[in-house]
Amino acid sequence: MTFETMRNRPFHQVDVFSGQAYRGNPLAVVLDGEGLTGERMQQVANWTNLSETTFLLPPTDPRADYRVRIFTGSEEFPFAGHPTLGSARAWLESGGNPREEGYVVQECGAGLVRIRHDGGRLAFAAPPLTRYEPVDAALQRQLALALRLPEADIVAASWLVNGPEWIGVLLRSAGQVLALEPDLAAMGDLKVGVIGAHGRGTDADFEVRTFIPGDAMLEDPVTGSFNAGAAQWLIDAGRAPSEYVAAQGTVLGRAGRIHIKADSGGLWVGGDSTICIRGTVRL
Incomplete structure (x- = not known):
């Protein structure tokens, strides 16, 4: 043509x-x-x-x-x-x-x-999540290495596959998430999303960053699929309320806001x- x-x-x-x-x-x-x-x-x-x-x-x-x-x-x-x-x-x-x-x-x-x-x-x-289970010990060690963190700083990590094959990593605070300078080579071909809670006084409850492999590893400005999986995971575990706001893209100069709500009709992103x-x- x-x-x-x-x-x-x-x-x-x-x-x-x-x-x-x-x-x-x-x-x-x-x-x-x-x-x-x-x-x-x-x-x-x-x-x-x-x-x-x-x-x-x-x-x-x-x-x-x-x-x-x-x-x-x-x-x-x-x-x-x-x-x-x-x-x-x-x-x-x-x-x-x-x-x-x-x-x-x-x-x-x-x-x-x-x-x-x-x-x-x-x-x-x-x-629905088609793979939803904690990562194994070897993969958790790789995640800590890739994120340049002590393994003890990872509160939890789980597969969150809903199309894209995400791995979710929960840290202790939004400040830790914002300070990350990951080793992208060590991350390999993993799709990794990281989340941590904000303190009071901000317009968001959580901070999120996601890293996607490819010809060059990219940080995504705002990622609906990861936030969908992360919300199911955090709410199931009692680590997040049924309604919250996540911020993403901050380190890239963006102002992403993802609004999560779980109700009788399901979980909405x-x-x-x-x-x-x-x-x-x-x-």
Whole structure:
């Protein structure tokens, strides 16, 4: 296919998980992905040079409002958090009309994901953890080495797999999380999220940082999938209340805020989002 035979497709760039534009995690959304191969989608995601790019498609499940494919620069994910909220925001603001009042239903590789919306903040229902168990002793030693911490400073560590294969590490305080200068080589190919509690007097209850392997190890500005898994873990263990706010991206100059709420409908992971770019992309 040549550039001349490609067609213009609606495109949004959305800032997710922050009430302040350009202080969250950006997402590229191609609102019409029909006819594009997975290989082409991967090429485009690599080119946008963002942590994720999504492509919206007609659903194959009659219960869903749309289907999404989620790509990093190097691989496709069955589910990811900030792409879920950003895709839903783009779909709604481009005229999407949900089948169910107050909810958007997204179809993705991990199945159907419900997203609450009331015209303001969106929140997705945390998907089930497919691997949820403490790490073994050898892996905990590797984590301590990679984080340049005494092993005794790790309060707990657990697999938190809900698509991405996260490992959660709980430290004693938000200050420890913010001070980390990890040894990324020692981290290897592990996807690691670190969380610690803030004291009183801040607008967040926890501080989060996440590290993702690839061609170069990256720190993600704000990570919905990790926060979904971490919330289930911390609330189950009685280490967090059923409703709290986590901050992420602080050391990167971002102001990410993840709003967690567990209720009778499940565990919800929410955040503000703003469409910063509207236009077309030729594909």
